[in-house]
Amino acid sequence: MSTAAKAAVRISMPTFIDSHAHLCDPAFDEDRDAAVQRLRDAGGIGVVCIGESIAAAERAAHLSASYPGFVFATAGVHPHDAADFDLDRDPAAIRELIARGAVAIGECGLDYHYDHSPRPMQRRAFAAQLELAKETNRPVVVHTRQADDDTAAMVAEAGAAGVRGVLHCFTGPRRVAEAALRVGWYVSFSGIVTFKKWDDDDLIRAVPDDRLLVESDSPYLAPVPNRGRRNEPAWVSFTVARVAAARGAEPDTIAAATRRNTIRLFGLSIPSESES
Template sequence: MIITDTHTHLYSEAFDEDRSAMIRRAIDANVSRFFIPAIDSTYTKAMLQLENDFPENIFLMMGLHPTHVKENFKKELAHVEDMLSQRKFYAVGEIGIDLYWDKSTLGIQIEAFRHQINLAKKYNLPIVIHCREAFNEIFEVLAQEKSDDLFGIFHCFTGTLEQAQQAISFNMKLGIGGVVTFKNGKIDQFINSIGLEHIVLETDAPYLAPKPYRGKRNESVYIIKVLEKLSELYGISVEEIAAITTENSKQVFGI
């Protein structure tokens, strides 16, 4: 059984004390494919080091996270473009719009999102979308940019059934993580009406740990709890869920 974590911040400072041991725990539990989203240029060196330490397991993305779209965002976007031109990455991400922390940057967030969508098209890469309190704004940009070469993952999907169907209509898989195990997460109420071919697994570690670890540091190995919950909701084996979602990740990332 191969389990794929399509979104995990393994370079996070939260893992500085035990990073290698934490990754080994996951690999020993068959979680052997880790897709690593970018935040901004300050993390690039740590991401490259991760890849160097675990070359068979680590697959890097490049992008500018919406909460890090600040006054210097054009310089950060230049870094993203420079990195994409130099070497192989597996997605442009995580990118998108976040209106939870700061609504005043909406204009430049949209500009950065659109610019990175076009970079993804240029390099024939998927996008990995971060959306927080911004479904309408994200969907508006996707509708304007929609094309056969725009595809990817709606990371940490927490919307409604209607929003799930809309995301899928834009060639997006749904990234399902710890929220599906929460009592008030709501997506557990309808997720089994979405075909499994539209779903990938993720942790967003060190954030959003599933039950029974909620509120604690998340780890990639905890993706097993997400897998078990989906197995229960879909009524098929853990092995089948792992196989289907890993195959879906290969379709998106090309590996």
């Protein structure tokens, strides 16, 4: 009886992909494999594990090798650490991680809220990684915060040169999303859209069905009803439901659309999916 009940729950679950998780963060050291299993149990069919530094990208590559066709790694340097971006060493390291199977460059971008690195250094590291994306024909995972004009300009320029990517954990403003959408990019929403203070469902509706992604950004930003706890990929299901509500769609529809979009953007090969 319990077997039948479990199967019914699994089948009724939307099958989604977490397009952005920091699974190699020390916050997962105690239960990383269990978190991957909980994602499967919740209906997840894959997760993009973000390498936000060369060291994290190495760990992401190892984790990806342990879960072929389920965990996919990226490689890049976060804007917070842009001051340490070494033009002699880091592009070569990222190229090598791409050769070993990393599906994207990033996360990289601009963060003028924290300004952990001087802004010119942030722009230099971001430009170098956009250039690498063009060279390696890989998409870019972009972090942007209070850097609207510079992000919009750099994304527009890279997009015009054929680079594709996603504005991850996006919260606005809308004109930055529009600049990215115009050059064929994607926009990803996180658990922030489940928070009580979220008041921009228009932004969620402004992204076309075929450019929409969802993500956990775990271990950060746990969605309601788990807000304040360590986040994990399985809980993207709550964000799927909230995005669906904002768009007047069924959760299954949003899970399917974001799943297809994530596979298309990152070129993921997932055994159960024939979509490309």
